[in-house]
Amino acid sequence: xxKVILKDLKKVYPNTEKKKKVKKGEEPQEKKSNLQIxxxxxxxxxxxxxxxxxxxxxxxxxxSGCGKSTTLRMIAGLExxxxxxxxxxxxxxxxxxxxxxxxxxxxxxxxxxxxxxVYENMAFSLKLKKVPKDEIDKKVRQAAEILDITQxxxxxxxxxxxxxxxxxxxxxxxxxxxxVFLMDEPLSNLDAKLRVTMRTEIRRIQQKLGIxxxxxxxxxxxxxxxxxxxVLMKLGVLQQNDLPQNLYDQPANQFVADFLGNPxxxxxxxxxxxxxxxxxxxxxxxxxxxxxxxxxGRRVTLALRAESAVVGQEGPLSCEVTSIYxxxxxxxxxLRFGNSEFRAYxxxxxxxxxxxxxxxxxxxxxxxxxxxxxxERIA
Numbered sequence: 001x002x003k004v005i006l007k008d009l010k011k012v013y014p015n016t017e018k019k020k021k022v023k024k025g026e027e028p029q030e031k032k033s034n035l036q037i038x039x040x041x042x043x044x045x046x047x048x049x050x051x052x053x054x055x056x057x058x059x060x061x062x063x064s065g066c067g068k069s070t071t072l073r074m075i076a077g078l079e080x081x082x083x084x085x086x087x088x089x090x091x092x093x094x095x096x097x098x099x100x101x102x103x104x105x106x107x108x109x110x111x112x113x114x115x116x117x118v119y120e121n122m123a124f125s126l127k128l129k130k131v132p133k134d135e136i137d138k139k140v141r142q143a144a145e146i147l148d149i150t151q152x153x154x155x156x157x158x159x160x161x162x163x164x165x166x167x168x169x170x171x172x173x174x175x176x177x178x179x180v181f182l183m184d185e186p187l188s189n190l191d192a193k194l195r196v197t198m199r200t201e202i203r204r205i206q207q208k209l210g211i212x213x214x215x216x217x218x219x220x221x222x223x224x225x226x227x228x229x230x231v232l233m234k235l236g237v238l239q240q241n242d243l244p245q246n247l248y249d250q251p252a253n254q255f256v257a258d259f260l261g262n263p264x265x266x267x268x269x270x271x272x273x274x275x276x277x278x279x280x281x282x283x284x285x286x287x288x289x290x291x292x293x294x295x296x297g298r299r300v301t302l303a304l305r306a307e308s309a310v311v312g313q314e315g316p317l318s319c320e321v322t323s324i325y326x327x328x329x330x331x332x333x334x335l336r337f338g339n340s341e342f343r344a345y346x347x348x349x350x351x352x353x354x355x356x357x358x359x360x361x362x363x364x365x366x367x368x369x370x371x372x373x374x375x376e377r378i379a
Contacts, residue, residue, distance in 0.1 A: 002089040002102070002179035002212055004052040004075070009084035011070050011236075014041040035065070035235055040082075044070045045236045048084070057206050057213045059227035061220060062259070067236035068216045069184055075214060076105050076182055088180060104173035105182040108189060110165045112157040112172075118144075119153040122172045136175075143171040146205060163194045170205065181206065181213040187222065195219075199226050220260050224248070232256055249365045254375040257303050257368055263332070266309070266342035268302040269372055277302050284338025286316040290369040290379040299373060305366030306332070309344035311352065315361030321352050335360060 015037075036043040045067040052058050060068040073079040075086060077098030086093045093101055112121050119140055126136045144150040147167045157165055166186060173181060183202070187195045203226040206213045217223055223230050224244045232239045232247065232255075240252040251257035257265050270279045272295060277288035280299070294300060309317075311333065319335040324346070333346045335358070344360065346352055369378040 003054045003087075004050075004180055004212060004214070005085075005087040006048055006050045006071075006075070007085040007087070009045055009048040009071065009074060009086065010043070010082045011045040011067070011074060011079060012038070012040045012043050012082045043236055045074070048236075048238055050231060050238070050241065052212060052214065054212055055210045057203065057215065057226065057228045058231060059215045059217060059223040059229070060231050060233060061217055061223040062233035062239075063218060065235070066233040068218075068233050070236075071233075072182055072184055072214060072216050075180070076103055077101050102179040103182055104176045104178035104180075105184065106166075106169050106173050106186045108185045110157070110169045110189075112165060112168060114157055117154055117156055118149065118160070118168050118171075121157070121168055122153075122175055125172065125176055139175040139177070140171075143174040146174070146208065147171050147201075162190050163198055166190065166198060167201075170202065174205070174209065179212065181211045183213065183215045185217055186215075188217075188219075195222070202226065221262065224260070232259060251368065251377065253377055254301060254303065254370040257370070261305060263306055263343055265366070266304050266306065268304075268337065268340050268342060270300060270302065272296055272298045272300055279338045279340055281339055283340070284318070286318075286337075288316065288369075290367065294369060294378050298371070300378065301370045301372045303368045303370060304342065304362055305364075306343045306345050308362060308364040308366035309335070309342065310361045310363050311335070311344055311346050311350065311358050312361060313359060315359035317360040317362070319358055319360050321354055321356045321358060323354060324352060 036046065048071060060071060062068050070079060074081050077096065081094050088101060113124065116124065122140045122143060123136045126139065141150065144153055147170060149164060149167050149171065152160060152164060157168070160168065187198050190198060199222055227244055229241065230244050230247055231241045234255055240247055240256050247256060248260050251260070268279065270277050272291045273285065275291055276285050277291050278285035288302065291300070317337050319337045321333055322336050322341060323334045325332045329348060331346050331348055333344050333352060334341055335344055352358065370376065371378055
């Protein structure tokens, strides 16, 4: 197993498109892109630094196009590194061929050979390395036992379910006994129920084998449930790197707060006036201790998680219940504050009705104040 270090990794895709000639009288049209475009090309990953401990399970997460898969592919050697350093163990890997990096990768689409049995699929990479037959047999059967697929070794992939195929793909990686285990959205093709089961299995296998694992997903629930640490990315830039609960409780900026959490965090946009929070349209205001020292007239976003908005007789926010949705023992109430609306959990026993006037207190760790323009956290 091995420690992985990424030092200021950068990936730039050179501009290959020819500039179109602009007819006389026409304005040149710029191609829209959220990624940074320089004279070098499109910057997919920028100054990415990360240290991954031996046997640690790291999850790279973020929206589509954030650079998480590109980062994983640079580690695997499937993408060239524009600048920066990649170390696996005590060896610099920038110019090392993928087959010599002592890594194993599990892809989204399983990538199994349809004409081979499960046993042959799992043994294939070892045969290429000319590993002795008895050792191949031992490794394949050990991996099959760990993954509970021994009974399927003589079957071909078409005779397996999605979850079974994914186990075979994982088994094919395990038999190589890699220093680093890379997984690129391995569960995205499975149904929701099977994804929950398989992510628990992947975590169990990683802990049992003591493998350093780097896992890519866009699913925040998946990231929160299986990782030792989460690395959240946006537009090729690392936004926050911390324990899952710390990202939820202490987001570094508004993007992090918005990305994590279900239901999504409530965002009330306003300004600081006289030390109070006032909605940007002036329709309502409230006392807000977080606004102290934020700066008079500053445009801010008061962000609160549904569980931190406590509905009762006391509280700084005077609201009206607009709708209520049943969620078993709990209910989700939609509350109108001025011309804005936000969500809060309530108890069935509260007996709240639509149109009822209530006060809301802000309690717990899920209340934040962000600068509206920059997204930086103020408090």
